[in-house]
Amino acid sequence: MNIEQQLGIGIGYREQFKSELFLNKETVDFLEIIGDRYLDSNQYFQEELELLTANFPLIPHFINLSLGSAEGIDTDYLKKLAKLINKINPPWWSEHLCFSKAGGIDIGHLSPLPHTKEAIDIICRNIKQVQSYIDTPLILENITYMVEIPGGEMTEAQFIGEIAEKTNCGLLLDITNLYINSTNHGYDIDQFLSQLPLERVVQLHFVGGYSHDGILIDSHSEATPLEVWQLMEKVVSITNINGVILERDENIPPFTELLKELDRARSILVSS
Amino acid sequence: MDILVNNPISHMYGPYFLVFYGIVIVVTGIGCKVILQGNGLDSGAEMPEKPDPYEIAYLRDGEKAVGKVVCLELMQKGFVRVKDKRIERSPQLYNVSSLKPIEKTFFNWLEHSRVASDVKYNFELKKGLSERCEIYKQSLISSGYLNSEQKSYLVGGVSAFIILGLGSYKLISAISRGHYNVMFLIVMAIAGTIWIGYISCPLYSRITTKGKQYLNNLKETFSGLTGNLEVAPTEPDYNSSLLVSIFDLDNFKASGDYQDFVDLFVFKSTYASSYSSNSSSGCSTSISCGSSCSSGSSCGSSCGGGCGGCGGCGG
Ligand SMILES: [Fe+2]
Numbered sequence: 322m323n324i325e326q327q328l329g330i331g332i333g334y335r336e337q338f339k340s341e342l343f344l345n346k347e348t349v350d351f352l353e354i355i356g357d358r359y360l361d362s363n364q365y366f367q368e369e370l371e372l373l374t375a376n377f378p379l380i381p382h383f384i385n386l387s388l389g390s391a392e393g394i395d396t397d398y399l400k401k402l403a404k405l406i407n408k409i410n411p412p413w414w415s416e417h418l419c420f421s422k423a424g425g426i427d428i429g430h431l432s433p434l435p436h437t438k439e440a441i442d443i444i445c446r447n448i449k450q451v452q453s454y455i456d457t458p459l460i461l462e463n464i465t466y467m468v469e470i471p472g473g474e475m476t477e478a479q480f481i482g483e484i485a486e487k488t489n490c491g492l493l494l495d496i497t498n499l500y501i502n503s504t505n506h507g508y509d510i511d512q513f514l515s516q517l518p519l520e521r522v523v524q525l526h527f528v529g530g531y532s533h534d535g536i537l538i539d540s541h542s543e544a545t546p547l548e549v550w551q552l553m554e555k556v557v558s559i560t561n562i563n564g565v566i567l568e569r570d571e572n573i574p575p576f577t578e579l580l581k582e583l584d585r586a587r588s589i590l591v592s593s
Numbered sequence: 594m595d596i597l598v599n600n601p602i603s604h605m606y607g608p609y610f611l612v613f614y615g616i617v618i619v620v621t622g623i624g625c626k627v628i629l630q631g632n633g634l635d636s637g638a639e640m641p642e643k644p645d646p647y648e649i650a651y652l653r654d655g656e657k658a659v660g661k662v663v664c665l666e667l668m669q670k671g672f673v674r675v676k677d678k679r680i681e682r683s684p685q686l687y688n689v690s691s692l693k694p695i696e697k698t699f700f701n702w703l704e705h706s707r708v709a710s711d712v713k714y715n716f717e718l719k720k721g722l723s724e725r726c727e728i729y730k731q732s733l734i735s736s737g738y739l740n741s742e743q744k745s746y747l748v749g750g751v752s753a754f755i756i757l758g759l760g761s762y763k764l765i766s767a768i769s770r771g772h773y774n775v776m777f778l779i780v781m782a783i784a785g786t787i788w789i790g791y792i793s794c795p796l797y798s799r800i801t802t803k804g805k806q807y808l809n810n811l812k813e814t815f816s817g818l819t820g821n822l823e824v825a826p827t828e829p830d831y832n833s834s835l836l837v838s839i840f841d842l843d844n845f846k847a848s849g850d851y852q853d854f855v856d857l858f859v860f861k862s863t864y865a866s867s868y869s870s871n872s873s874s875g876c877s878t879s880i881s882c883g884s885s886c887s888s889g890s891s892c893g894s895s896c897g898g899g900c901g902g903c904g905g906c907g908g
Contacts (some may be wrong), residue, residue: 340818347642372810375638 341576356381389420460491478516738804749793
């Protein structure tokens with residue numbers, strides 16, 4: 322896995338700020354789009370995709386491939402996904418290390434996998450199948466989890482690292498998820514980073530969540546907290562990053578607030 | 594010279610020639626349309642970062658639309674006001690040198706108060722704005738969004754020459770051979786020429802397919818933009834000017850002086866605006882028009898399949 326292209330600082334595209342985004346297009350280096358939105362031939366979304374493609378470099382981010390499903394990959398979904406990636410021709414694309422379908426049923430959220438050898442075998446088999454359809458490099462994102470699945474045979478970082486090495490995938494390190502998990506499950510971020518193949522990290526996600534009864538919630542609804550900014554500084558100082566995405570989904574503030582966060586991320590990336 | 598008298602066309606049997614002539618007319622018409630409108634393959638989807646409202650207004654509806662945007666800009670800058678349903682200069686000191694040339698043209702024309710229809714139809718203003726809009730016109734032509742009148746006339750002229758030339762030749766050839774049943778030939782030549790005239794007339798062929806697509810993309814992109822004409826702004830509000838340039842003034846939310854301004858221009862076109870807002874894009878031309886997305890896609894725009902905010906979605 323060798324990705325050369327440096328995309329810079331971007332934002333996860335949300336329709337709510339489309340107008341402001343286009344009025345500030347020079348300050349947004351690239352967009353991450355939710356690929357699932359454009360899989361069907363809905364004219365409105367296809368026109369939107371055409372508009373976005375003509376104006377920004379795009380990275381498709383998927384949420385429903387369910388790489389961790391023991392029953393394998395939904396090939397109809399995979400074929401549509403491959404067609405879309407071919408059409409966009411991005412330098413890389415991303416999915417989550419999780420499962421979102423079980424027994425053919427969409428369970429509606431991203432569920433964690435047990436950190437076991439068996440889970441690694443399943444996910445590697447699925448990723449190999451995906452790679453047989455799509456040449457564009459796949460990068461894998463770490464998710465948050467409320468409960469750690471019992472019976473784990475290794476740490477989360479070792480689990481992620483081994484999958485990336487075995488499948489030659491890159492990593493999408495969601496530093497907000499890392500901060501949330503480390504706080505909620507009481508593990509050391511430095512140790513996590515030391516066990517991760519950092520040279521495989523291609524892209525970062527960052528955003529803010531909220532705290533409920535002492536538990537951090539990954540709501541994508543708040544400004545990025547100081548701890549996540551510090552973590553970004555740390556990560557970009559120890560490895561090369563090709564792109565950074567602000568992933569704000571809820572409680573979206575005036576676009577100028579988002580631009581301030583992008584500027585801050587840019588200054589961190591530039592000074593690294 | 595023998596070839597002019599003895600060739601397949603001059604000898605062609607009448608009904609066969611009419612079929613051939615019909616094909617020539619259709620092919621010429623389609624060719625004329627493709628040259629003027631473009632092939633539709635270039636979608637005009639690339640947006641400038643800060644689209645120029647005057648340029649967009651000019652593309653959409655020429656000097657008429659530009660006049661409204663200039664008037665709005667001058668109102669926001671405090672140079673112009675609406676009083677008793679008339680547009681007039683504000684009673685204050687102004688620094689005219691701060692205005693753009695096109696704004697100066699409008700301001701100078703407003704020596705005495707005017708009604709809304711003057712902004713749309715006054716010859717003197719149209720001529721003045723037309724000169725100032727030349728820069729926008731050239732830019733839009735070079736981007737492939739507009740056709741120049743010269744191009745329309747040239748393409749239409751050549752197309753009409755082909756149709757009339759071929760028809761006249763056959764007519765002379767037929768009559769010289771003593772065939773006088775030429776009514777269909779004459780009707781086809783006239784109908785074909787009228788059709789070409791319609792396709793190539795500058796009024797109809799002014800905006801190319803790429804230009805129309807660009808306007809649609811602007812509507813789609815900026816439908817969620819909000820302007821600020823409900824309180825008096827301290828400086829020109831770019832968003833408001835952009836919205837008027839793209840959507841015109843139909844359903845424009847405003848208050849106070851700005852409402853008077855909107856009422857001036859919208860009053861007579863109530864029927865037209867209500868008609869147009871019911872058509873095509875699924876989004877009316879309101880300044881506060883929200884998203885026109887109505888799809889049943891399983892994925893909204895939030896994280897992890899629309900679960901943003903559910904807590905712990907993990908994406
Ligand atoms: Fe993420």
